[in-house]
Amino acid sequence: MSSPAPTPERVTTSGIALLSDALVDQAVAVDRVDWRPPMPGTEADLVTVAGDPLRRTANARALEAVLGVQATLVDVAPASEVLGLGRGEFLHAGPPITWDRASGPLRGGLMAGAAFEGLVDDPEAAPASFADGTFTLGPCHHRGAVGPMAGVVTPSMWMFVLEDPETGRRTYCSLNEGLGKVLRYGAYSPDVLERLRWMADVLGPLLRAAVRAKAADTSPKGGAVDVTGILTQMLQMGDEAHNRNRAGTLMLLRDLAPYLVTAGPDAGFSADDVAAALAFVGGNDHFFLNLAMPACKLALDAARGIEGATLVVAMARNGTDFGIQTAGTGDEWFTGPAQVAEGLFLGDYGPDDANPDIGDSAITETAGIGGFAMATAPAIVRLVGGSVPDALATTRRMHEITLGENPRWQVPVLEFQGTPTGIDVSLVCRTGILPQINTGMAGKVAGVGQVGAGLVTPPAEIFPAALARLAELARARG
Amino acid sequence: MSHEHVEVRAGAYADSVALLQVSRTVAGTPGVEAAQVAMATDLNLEVLAQMGFTLPATTPDAMVVALRLADADALPAALAAVDAALVRRRSDTTAEVAPHRTTRAALREHGGDLALVSVPGSGAFLEAMDALDADRDVMVFSDNVPLAQEVALKRTAAERGLLVMGPDCGTAVVGGVGLGFANVVEPGPVGLVAASGTGCQQLLALLDRAGVGVASALGVGGRDLSAEVGGLATLEALRRLDADPAVEVIVLVSKPPAPEVGEAVERAAAALSTPVELALLGPGRADLTEVAERVVTRLGLSVDLAPSGTARAAVDGTLVRGLYVGGTLAQEAALLLADGTGTTVGRAAADLAGPGHAVVDFGDDELTVGRAHPMIDPTLRDEHLARVLADPATGAVVLDVVLGHGAEADPAAGLAPLVAGSAVPVVVALVGTRGDPQGHDAQAAALVAAGAEVHPSNAAAVRRALALALSPAGGAA
Amino acid sequence: MVPAAAPARVRDRLAAASGPVPVVHRGLHALYLRLDDLCVGVTAAGATSVPCALRVASPDLGPLAAVRSARVADGVLHLDDSAVVVRRLVDVSVPRLDPAPLRQVPLARGAADVVGAVAAELPAPALRLLAAGDPAAVLLLVGRGSGLTPLGDDVLAGWLALHRASGAAAPAVEDAVVRHLGRTTLLSATLLDCALRGEVLPQYAAVVRALPGHLAGTGRPALQAAVTDLVRVGHTSGAGLLLGLRTAIDHLTNQHTSPLTSPRSLVPSHGGHAA
Structure with missing residues (x-):
């Protein structure tokens, strides 16, 4: 005063x-x-949590931790090496789930994975082994990884390895296959498997050679790829890093191309292989998504385990359930039914063809980009027939439920205001405003692949559930 | 027989999302069975093939317009729809920015100096805590806030050196700005700490009448000096006023505090460098007017308590009936009447038709369920007033008119016809300052013209009403 | 109706006036009117809150900036068809200050540079004379500089207001200022008149309010923040006021001054000088 x-x-x-x-x-x-009145039934818990003497500093610490992380790309390696994933073990997107409750696209992705690993000759033969527990399932998030859409990871798949140089903490994500008929949308046709094999045999090892060569280069253009830095730039170039990754992909290509050309032959690859890799990455506008996601997870994981903090550290969907985790509630998932996105459909597909929301990619919104940065990528809002003002309003609305702004990630059209960062469970319950997520839509029948893209929100009830647990813990602390 | 039209537009480009939308718009055009407008990437060509279109020879940099039509005649309209959709521009690009949904978000963007919370009591704690989290003082006008929440707010505020005015704080003046029901005051040497809204307003009005300005009047809420709350806001408010070089005397107005709290407050007051006038209201204690006179005298001035106008001559009725909008003023009236008559004074609305003296606070929680405070909407009091004025048992009516921010724009306009149409003597306590938006003198004049006697002091008005009721009919007023 | 906040003196002057008032200066954020010998402002939130103005809450004056006529009727200022009504009274008086423990205000480098640059624009003897309380300084400073509030006047205003705050008499300088008010702009003369009465900008008041904490050794950051805010006022106005305040402290700490018996007794009535 x-x-x-x-x-x-x-x-x-x-x-x-x-x-x-x-x-x-x-x-x-x-x-x-x-x-306006808060979500029904949350009044008492809101008061308890707001009155928790730990809350203010815990949330400030949590937000500071998230904003302090820098993500760098340090390696590319098979999941068997970096995640300790064994034969017959499968990772998937979202909270834990069993085969019997798994949706079409998740089943399709798992079937493709089983065939890719050679566990079955025909994908159609895989379901029995998933159903009887021969093949085991676990969430990506439980192994420090994230996966878009079905998020299926098998031991032979190659993973991006991201590291925070301050702490040495790492996160992981598979390589992006492109759009359309691909495993992550639940497709498992022969061309899908063929692409996966090429990615494991050629693209992964080539990227490893380039990433390592760049990291080892001590010249000014060398050093590990600064993923956080690319995110900073792409957000000012019309990408929101969830449904639009065009600028980010090209910047990654710009960083890696020289090393692909020089390190590729040393690693035993032909000029044709290098050209194919360059064409594949450059021709896939979503290639960078699989770096944006683990970068976001790396940042959010820094806030895990802070007692009293009400910040959301993960939002993830497995095609059946939508789950969140918070900084103050350990590894507990709060889940509800995943919703079907509203949006535009490819070709003749329509809403009846779409599976409920799926994928770990909502980690981008959790970190304040994707749907939260809609204002910087107004093209995306047109997926639901919205206008540019709608895009600006969406980002402004997300500031209502977040603890702070990311000073690095700025939105030019909002006077370079930082992106809304750190979803607060309490603020969601108070305002009834749900996080806005940009997403692709998978066909609900296994094997179909992508049917569209659109916008979706989590099921409302998971926020009061997380709040109730936070309140319970606060009361227990007295 | 359906008609297929596939054309390649080289050099045309649009974003894939835009094209998805164009496709959907065109597909909805009459005569169009299916439409796909897309850049000719491999993926999109595959989609076109699946839809049964004949694939054209093209490059990925071209745009493909593929239409299936009911018949060839529909083509011009369909192509027009494609072109229209491709160039479609929104005109409403300046949508209004939605207001913030929490005090926290509003403070973060706009950096307000202070928060004023008047949401329903169950939601007030969260908004007030938002203000404290942003290191801002807060006034909580809301009532029905649980005591435990008040304690939690005030403890948090005390840790951070912040001030929580309320809950259930009706009046404050902070650095000249009136919050809630507050009067327009001149800047000056007095600092008030008040646990009572209309009590505070009576003091502001009388000080203004004496030409004494007020630096700040900090409300603390009626429960602040309870044992549970421990006077936390009072102590902070005293510190604030002591640190203000403009404040030469501090006045603390409250009901008698819990004993241990009273001691703590008195100790704190004694330690300040600014003198503190303690004004505790209750039976056998000084009334608000006496408190105002003490303060004014201390500053070497005096307050003119003379009324305007003269009440009508006494009537046959002998009962004083008080109809109030201010809680503390009503309480003061009831105390003075009980004191002056040695009888019990009825406080319920039904007592206005009863056999004894009665004073009713129409701002009481029970009488404001589902309706606005009578300072804003006087309908209920007006109804009762009409009945009381027509009742032969009524000897005199005393009522308050409270001016200032938040109060109705012209209270005299509603009261004057009622007063003018009755033979019963009516005494009004007009609580307001010269600067109040309603125009103090005009309000007084309108009430006097209607036949009322208008006092600046509530205590004087009550005593006058009692004298009128007790004097014989036809006697000197 | 446009609600405004104003000092009681501005309200009272409006109450005493009637008829058309000429607009002497207009900008997006502030409008200045000639009310007899007084310059009365209408200032938006984005303008400097001079102690002789009606303050409105909007960021700028909007359509009011383009008014064609102004007049006073029944104590209310009308700008074209908009009535600007005083609905709140603001305290523009400089906070009281105990002169006994007074010490010089330390300046951080940024503020020191600005104040130094401002001092260099003035005739060298002026500040020395002013620090000695010599009325000869007044003629060297009044109206000196460009703009609506010449720098020399800001320095004088800062000096006068601090004397007012500490209750110290400076009759020779004050008399000289009153005599020479006609040598500067109407707005600047009004602000000098305000300073003679101890009426100041909020940023100036904040520095004075922060002084006791600084003197007690507890409030240095608060004082530095207040000083920074003051220096930001106007182009050089804030720096000029600060320079005047510092020169006044030099004056008060270097020589004995007798306290005023009546703080307002030496101030002529507002009607007393031509502008």
């Missing part, structure tokens, strides 16, 4: 309009809050 009872020239008001009017009538600047 600069002064004992300074004249409030600007007052924030909530509630009775007449009292706000009375201030306006005194030539006081008034910021009116559009207050």
Whole structure:
């Protein structure tokens, strides 16, 4: 306080309009809050959590931890090496799930994975081994990894390895296969498997050679690829790093291309192989998504385990359930039914063909980009027939439920305001505003692949559930 | 027989999302069975093939427009629809920015100096905590906030050196800005700490009448000096006013505090460098007017308590009936009447038709369920007033008119016809300052013209009403 | 109706006036009117809150900046068809200051540079004379500099207001200022008149309010923040006021001054000088 009872020239008001009017009538600047009752049944828990003496500093620490992380690409390696994934073990997107509850696209992806690993000759033969437990399932998130859409990871798949140089913490993500008929959308046709084999035999090892060569290069253009830095730039180039990754992909290509050309032959690959790899990456606008996702996870994992913090550290979907985890509730998932996205469909597909929401890619929204950065990529909002003002309004709305802004990731059209970062379970329950997620849509029948793209929100009830647990823990601390 | 049209537009480009939307728009055009407008990438060509279109020779940099039509006649309209959809531009690019949904978000963007919370009591804690989290003082106008929440807010505020005014704080003036129901005051040497809204307003009005300005009047809420809350806001408010070089005397107005809290507050007051006038209200204690006179005298001035106008002559009725909008003013009236008559004074609305003296606070929680406070909407009091004025048992009516921010724009306009149409003497306590938006003198004049006697002091008005009720009909007023 | 906040004196002057008032200066954020010998401003949130203005809450004046006519009727200022009504009274008085423990205000480098640059624009003897309380300084400073509030006037205003805050008499300088008010712009003369009465900008008041904490050794950061805010006012106005305040402290700490018996007794009535 600069002064004992300074004249409030600007007052924030909530509630009775007449009292706000009375201030306006005194030539006081008034910021009116559009207050509405919180989500039903959350009143008591909201008060408990707001009154938790740990909360303010815990959330400040959590946000600071998230914003302090820098993600660098340090290696590319098979999942068997870096995740310790054994034969017959499968990772998938979202919270834990069993085969009997798995959706079409997740089943399709797992079947493709089983065939890719040579566990079955024909993908159609795989379901029995999943059903009887011969093949085991686990979430990517439980191994420090994230996977888009079905998120299926098998031991022979190659993974990006991201590292925070401060702490040495790492996260992982598979390589992006492109759009259309691909494993992550649940397709398992022979061309899908053939592409996966080429990625394991050629693309992965080539990228490893290039990534390692760049990391080892001590010249100014060398050093590990700065994924966080590319995200900073692409967000000012029309990408929101979830449904639009075009600029990011090209910047990655720019960083890696010289090393692919020089290190490729040393690793035993032909010029044709290098050309094919360059063409594949350059021709796949979503290639960078699989770096944006683990970069976001790396940042959010820094906030895990902070007692009293109400910040969401993961939002993930397995095609059946939508789950969240928070900084203050350990590894517990709060889940509800995944929703079907609203959006545009490829070709003749329609809403009836779409599977409910799937994938770990909502980690981007959790970290404040994707749907949260819609204002920087207004093209995306047209997926639901929205306008540019809608895109700006979406990002502004997300600021209502987040703890802070990311000073690195800025939105030019909003006067370079930082992206809304750190979803607060309490704020979601207070406002009823649900996180806005940009997503692709998988066909609900295994094997179909992508049917469209659109916008989706989590099931509302998982936020009150997480809040109730946070309140319970706060009460237990007394 | 359906008609297929596939054309390649070299050099044309649009974003894939835009094209998805164009396709959907065109597909909805009459006569169009299927439409796909897309860049000719391999993936899109595959989609076109699946849809049964004949694939053209093209490169990925070209745009393909593929239409299946009911018949060839529909083609011009369909192509027009494609072109229209491709160039479609929104005109409403300046949509209004939605207001913030929490105090936290509003403070983060706009950096207000203070928060005023008047949401329903169950939601007030969260908004107030938002303000404290942003290191801002807060006034909580809301009532029905649980005591435990008030304690939690005030403890948090105390740790951070912040001030929570309320809950259930109706009036504050902070550095000249009126919050809630507050009067327009001149800057000056007095600092008030008040646990009572209309009590605070009575003091502001009388000080203004004496030409004494007020630096700040900090409300603390009616429960602040309870044992549970421990006077946390009072102590902080005292510190604030002591640190203000403009404040030469501090006045603390409250009901008698819990004993241990009273001691702590008195100790704190004694330690300040600014003198503190303690004004505790209750039976056998000084009324608000006496408190105001003490403060004014201390500053070497005096307050003119003379009324305007003269009430009508006494009537046959002998009962004083008080109809109030201000809680503390009503309480003061009831105390003075009980004191002056030695009888019990009824406080319920039904007592206005009863056999004894009665004083009703129409701002009481029970009488405001589902309706606005009578300072804003006087309908209920007006109804009762009409009945009381028509009742032969009524000897005199005393009522308050409270001016200032938040109060109705012209209270005299509603009261004057009622007063003018009755023979019963009516005494009004007009609580307001010269600067109040309703126009103090005009309100007084309108009430006097209607036949009321208008006092600046509530205590004086009550005593006058009692004297009128007790004097014989036809006697000197 | 446009609600405004104003000092009681501005309200009272409006109450005493009637008829058309000429607009002497207009900008997006502030409008200045000639009310007899007084310059009265209408200032938006984005303008400097001079102590002789009606303050409105909006960031800028909007359509009011383009008014064609101004007049006062029944104590209310009308700008074309908009009534600007005083609905809140603001305290523009400089906070009281105990002169006994007074010490010089330390300046961080940024503020020191600005104040130094401002001092270099003024005739060298002026500040020395002012620090000695010599009324000869006044003629060297009044109206010196460009703009609506010449720099020399800002320095004088800063000097006068601190004397007012500490209750120290400076009759020779004050008399000289009153005599020479006609040598500067109407706005600047009004602001000098305000300073003579101890009426100041909020940023100036904040520095004075932060002084006791600094003197007690507890409030240095608060003082530095206040000083930074003051220096940001106007082009050089804030720096000029700060320079005047520092020169006043030099004056008060270097020589004995007698306290005023009545703080306002030496101030002529507002009607007393031509502008």
